[in-house]
Amino acid sequence: MQSALLQILATLTLLGCGVRGVDVGQDMRSFSSAIKDGKIGPNTEKVLYEHSTGQPGVITEQWFTGINVMDERMRIRIYIDGEAEASLDFMLLLAHGIGFTETLEKQYTPWGTRRLAHTADGGIYNTYSIPFSKSFHVTATHPVGGYFFYIIRGVENMPVVVGDLVLPANTRLRLFKNEDVKLSPLEFITLANVSDTAGMLFQVTLAANSSDFNYLEACFRARIDDAANITWLSSGTEDFFLSAYYFNRGIYHLDNSGLTYISSSPANAMSAYKFFENDPLLFTKSFELIWRCGETINANSGCPNDWPPPGPSESVNQGGSSPKLADTVVTTYTWVYEYSF
Numbered sequence: 246m247q248s249a250l251l252q253i254l255a256t257l258t259l260l261g262c263g264v265r266g267v268d269v270g271q272d273m274r275s276f277s278s279a280i281k282d283g284k285i286g287p288n289t290e291k292v293l294y295e296h297s298t299g300q301p302g303v304i305t306e307q308w309f310t311g312i313n314v315m316d317e318r319m320r321i322r323i324y325i326d327g328e329a330e331a332s333l334d335f336m337l338l339l340a341h342g343i344g345f346t347e348t349l350e351k352q353y354t355p356w357g358t359r360r361l362a363h364t365a366d367g368g369i370y371n372t373y374s375i376p377f378s379k380s381f382h383v384t385a386t387h388p389v390g391g392y393f394f395y396i397i398r399g400v401e402n403m404p405v406v407v408g409d410l411v412l413p414a415n416t417r418l419r420l421f422k423n424e425d426v427k428l429s430p431l432e433f434i435t436l437a438n439v440s441d442t443a444g445m446l447f448q449v450t451l452a453a454n455s456s457d458f459n460y461l462e463a464c465f466r467a468r469i470d471d472a473a474n475i476t477w478l479s480s481g482t483e484d485f486f487l488s489a490y491y492f493n494r495g496i497y498h499l500d501n502s503g504l505t506y507i508s509s510s511p512a513n514a515m516s517a518y519k520f521f522e523n524d525p526l527l528f529t530k531s532f533e534l535i536w537r538c539g540e541t542i543n544a545n546s547g548c549p550n551d552w553p554p555p556g557p558s559e560s561v562n563q564g565g566s567s568p569k570l571a572d573t574v575v576t577t578y579t580w581v582y583e584y585s586f
């Protein structure tokens with residue numbers, strides 16, 4: 246009896262069932278570097294680390310701290326494989342799901358999850374897997390400058406593993422950004438637009454502000470491999486971030502999603518992030534991620550209120566039932582892994 250069970254377990258192990266990640270390889274090598282009390286001059290792009298052994302690999306962790314520089318003006322660039330322009334070019338706070346300012350968000354620290362944390366004044370880190378095929382370098386730029394501390398680690402010859410999925414060796418991480426875009430009521434905004442490649446959505450951060458919170462009615466939608474077909478991703482904005490009822494229980498920080506800021510005065514502002522690590526959103530040809538300033542129900546291109554959703558010709562309630570909406574200013578960061586088979 247027992248040996249039969251062991252045999253089944255051994256077979257399952259051989260088949261790779263339920264095994265997370267990949268086997269360690271002899272050619273896998275960790276690299277790590279740190280800077281203590283470094284100095285960044287005003288508006289000067291400072292190299293934090295450079296890696297160029299010619300081997301492929303992934304960055305597995307980056308931690309940032311500093312005096313007067315850990316704010317919404319800190320810009321990080323990661324140049325992969327000799328790029329002239331950094332394909333990963335981000336504001337430090339937004340890359341960690343934090344919209345608006347350090348001063349506003351700091352009241353909710355310390356917090357941390359599997360992929361992100363804000364543990365102290367500074368103490369901002371992530372464990373995003375950032376692949377490269379030969380080399381990369383990381384830089385920091387701040388308009389005023391100051392002192393900083395930095396840690397980076399990674400592993401050569403290790404693939405990107407997202408949740409239970411091992412991604413192909415040619416995987417690249419891409420970042421799609423919208424910065425302070427002003428939307429009119431019911432206007433659409435594209436968060437990511439990927440064509441001619443396969444891939445998976447990794448993370449979405451959205452920060453919005455308006456005289457009215459009703460923009461939260463917006464359902465997220467995607468077009469996956471088919472420009473003519475909408476895939477509904479959520480029944481509202483806070484629902485996409487796995488909260489409910491306009492985030493009525495306030496700030497939360499979880500592995501799958503979090504709310505880093507919310508305020509209804511002097512205006513209605515929120516900032517939230519969602520990871521798709523445990524909830525893979527995969528595409529093989531193309532991908533468009535779309536949000537909207539508010540929502541209509543059932544009307545042409547509005548969010549369905551039933552299953553199956555009405556087709557365009559049987560749309561009811563044209564114009565939809567829409568709450569009072571106001572112009573909304575929105576910033577989004579969308580991280581997508583792209584690869585080919």
Ligand SMILES: *[C@@H]1O[C@H](CO)[C@@H](O)[C@H](O)[C@H]1NC(C)=O
Nearest residue numbers: 434435438439440533534535
């Ligand atoms: C995505 O990009 C394609 C090609 O540039 C364009 O035709 C399409 O309108 C874009 N989609 C969105 C939703 O912006």
Ligand SMILES: *[C@@H]1O[C@H](CO)[C@@H](O)[C@H](O)[C@H]1NC(C)=O
Nearest residue numbers: 471472473474475476556557
């Ligand atoms: C959208 O996708 C569904 C499900 O795959 C399919 O039945 C339908 O025909 C598609 N619609 C269009 C307009 O391509």
Ligand SMILES: *[C@@H]1O[C@H](CO)[C@@H](O)[C@H](O)[C@H]1NC(C)=O
Nearest residue numbers: 345349454455511512513514
């Ligand atoms: C939202 O907009 C209002 C009005 O412009 C502004 O006073 C407020 O500071 C903004 N909130 C945030 C968090 O940026």
